[in-house]
Amino acid sequence: MYFRQLLNDETACASYLLGCKTHGTFAVVDPHVDLVEKYIELAEAQGAAIVAVLETHVQADHVSGLPELVALTGATAYLPHGAGVEFDHHPLGDGEILRLGNTEIAAIATPGHALAHHAYLVTDHARSDDPWIVLTGDALLVGDAGRPDLHAHGEHNVEQMARALYRSLTERLLALPDHLLLYPAHYSGSVCGRGLSGNPVSTIGFERRHNRALGHDSENAFVEALVGDIPPAPEQQSEIVAANRAGRPLVSQD
Numbered sequence: 169m170y171f172r173q174l175l176n177d178e179t180a181c182a183s184y185l186l187g188c189k190t191h192g193t194f195a196v197v198d199p200h201v202d203l204v205e206k207y208i209e210l211a212e213a214q215g216a217a218i219v220a221v222l223e224t225h226v227q228a229d230h231v232s233g234l235p236e237l238v239a240l241t242g243a244t245a246y247l248p249h250g251a252g253v254e255f256d257h258h259p260l261g262d263g264e265i266l267r268l269g270n271t272e273i274a275a276i277a278t279p280g281h282a283l284a285h286h287a288y289l290v291t292d293h294a295r296s297d298d299p300w301i302v303l304t305g306d307a308l309l310v311g312d313a314g315r316p317d318l319h320a321h322g323e324h325n326v327e328q329m330a331r332a333l334y335r336s337l338t339e340r341l342l343a344l345p346d347h348l349l350l351y352p353a354h355y356s357g358s359v360c361g362r363g364l365s366g367n368p369v370s371t372i373g374f375e376r377r378h379n380r381a382l383g384h385d386s387e388n389a390f391v392e393a394l395v396g397d398i399p400p401a402p403e404q405q406s407e408i409v410a411a412n413r414a415g416r417p418l419v420s421q422d
Contacts, residue, residue, distance in 0.1 A: 280333020
């Protein structure tokens with residue numbers, strides 16, 4: 169399996185290029201608009217084609233590179249079922265599996281940061297039938313949990329989103345094996361968390377033991393801490409979300 173983490177320090181966003189070198193089929197997860205050419209360049213250097221582009225959720229802090237990447241490569245777009253986007257895509261259900269040769273990507277529904285949010289469990293069958301990596305999006309970060317306010321609206325208020333995130337963390341992600349490598353969508357410098365580490369990789373076991381957001385003894389304590397210490401919202405949040413839902417560039421406000 170080929171796997172590369174790409175970091176954009178301006179927005180503190182992490183994205184991923186991965187797939188099966190044997191079959192020459194790659195996917196990009198949480199693509200950043202500024203790195204579209206880099207994903208293609210890296211794939212071509214491996215003699216591989218980008219055939220799938222996945223989002224863990226509709227991003228609120230930066231413009232997605234998904235539409236441009238799909239247009240340039242002919243790849244299929246994949247988003248969580250119920251993401252509410254306005255362009256052609258394959259809506260992934262909880263537990264659905266995307267196979268790229270020997271590489272397998274399984275969707276795990278982890279709502280809370282957003283109502284439609286997936287983590288992606290990655291298995292390299294060329295090495296083992298045991299999962300190796302989990303891409304956690306904005307649900308579980310290195311040193312923190314995702315903020316619950318950016319996608320809260322209507323009957324899904326901030327507290328309800330925080331409670332959904334607690335269940336996603338405790339019942340879904342922390343049910344995974346401790347040895348799994350954990351790769352998030354953000355790291356230190358992002359407004360999507362409060363105490364994020366500058367190290368953009370961890371393991372489930374290390375976060376279970378040392379992540380302060382996971383150290384509360386009850387759901388109520390977790391929710392109280394999460395909603396009581398929320399950073400300022402990203403600049404142009406509503407415009408960015410609208411652009412990412414529509415699959416178009418961000419309209420300049422100048």
